[in-house]
Structure formats: C-alpha cells, structure tokens
Amino acid sequence: MTHIIQKHWLWVRAHLYPPSLTTLAHDNRIMETARVMMLYYYSFLLYLSFQYLMSSTSVRPGFEPLWPVAWATWFSFDYATTLALVRTLFFVAAFVSVFFFHTRAARILVFLALVQAHALESSFGYINHQWYMWVYTTLIFVFLPNIWRTEKDTFENRRLFLLVIWCAQAIVTLSYTMAGLNKMIAAYIQNLAGEINALSIGNFSYIVADWIPKLQHEGLLAPWVINNPEWAWFPFMTLVFVQTFSWWVMIRTSLQRVWAVFIFAFHIGTYLTMGIEFNPLMMLIIFLFLNSPFIPEKTSLKRILSDLPLFGLIGRYTLLRPSKNH
16 A cells, blocks of 8 residues: 555646756757847836836825835935936936846946835735846846856856746746635635625626726727626636646646746736736746746647646546555
C-alpha cells in the first residue's frame, strides 16, 4: 500500500511542478526572448511616464500625501509643485532606463520614481490600481543579473535571470488568483446568509447596475447586461474560474498565452460594461505573458487542454495514472 501511495504521489508531484529553469537556461532562444522582454518592458515605462508628463495639471481636491511623497509636506509644496517634480523624475528615470536597463542602478532609479508617481496618484483617498503591478514588477526586476555583459552571461546568472522573470509573472497572476478567491469566499458567505452572490443568476447585472451611479459613467454594453442577466452569468462564471486559477499558468506555462488573451479580453469587457479602464495593466500582461520565455516552442491544442486547471489534471490522471501493478 505504501508503495502504491508513493507512486501516485510522485505522479501528482511531477504534474504540479513548474518548468525546470536549469533546462530552460541552456536554450539560447529562450534567453534571447527574455532579454527582448526587458527591452519592451522598459520602453513602455518610458511611454507611460510621457503620458503622465503630458496629463492634466488641474488642481485636485483632497490632496493628502502618502508616506513616499511626505517630503511635499516637509517643504510645504502644493500639489502643482509636487506633481511637476514627480512627473519630471519619473520621465527622466524612465528615459535613462530605456538605454541602461541592463544596469541595476537604472532599474532602482525607475522603481523609486514609479513609487513616487504611484504614491502621488494615490494621495486622494483612494489607491491607484492601474500602476500597482508595475510597481511590484519594477522592484522584482531590480534583482536581474546583467547577462547582457558577456563575462556575466554565466549559466547560474541565466537561471537567476529566468527566476526573476518567473517571480514577476507570479506576483501578477497571484493578484488575479486573490481576486478570484475573494469572489468565491464572498459568494460562500453571502450564500449562507441567503443573499445574492457571485454564483447567482443575474449577479453580474447587479454589479454593473451598482457601479454606474458610483462612476457616473455607463459602459457601452451596460444596458444589455442589465436587461439580459442570464446571458451574462456564464461569462462571469468563466471569469471567476480563470481568475481563481490564474496562478496555475506559472506551473503549466503552455497556458500563459491563452491566459493573457483571456485577461486582456476581460479588461476590455470591463471597460465596455462598467466603463473602468485598465490600460497600463493590460499592457503589462502583453509584455510579460504574450511572448513569455516559458511558453514551450511547440504547444498543441491537446497539450493546452490537458494542462487546464482541474479538468485537465483530472483527465490526465484518469487516462495516464500510474498502474497499480507496476
């Protein structure tokens, strides 16, 4: 009995482990993809900083600086002055990072500048969710080794380079998993109380209807969703499932491109139904996952289906489980 349990445990463990970085680090194609990813990443940061530099300078009420921009209070700077300084710092840091992102100093500089910009935009009684994942990933990328230099392009540094990218992807997918789990836990609690919850027919229609007066903006598809609650139920349930198991794509990396497309479509759907934009986050998903170095070079539909969370694992175990006689 112990022998059988051990065989089954080894099978399950083999199918729950992430890809081997040791194996991937030997592949020059994968390493080149990882290097190019960093170029795209920091190039978009420059675009993001330019957008911020050119955005509206109108005075906003309720300015209460968070701790990263507490210096504005120390020097008695008003919002306009603080905004000008933070914008300039962010743009200069992003510009430098485009040309010197292979150096740790440039990556630290752009991380600190982005923290300032994010804190400033969050100093009005609410948190700016658009840049959260950019802040986290810029911090993680500080630890990238400089494999752009020939003498630093060692096997161990290659493994570390891929590990840092894997961690950056993991923090992004984990945020979506937490969002999905939050919906599931809330649904369980609401169901016990006999309330409408995330699993109820018409749930998404109620959510959209609730958000319209809060945002003072009606999405293009909002009336249709509100008037056709039964049609919106299945897409919302699919979203909850994908969100909950988002972290799975860090283990089954053949799903990363499919997941990225779905999440991109989800954010477009959020804008069309609720009028909420996630443009910076959508771009981050594209840069980190659409051409991820961890996606196998040859990925068939059969493999994607077999790698799906829950359904794929159950099907694979049913068809390929280790024999009791061996």
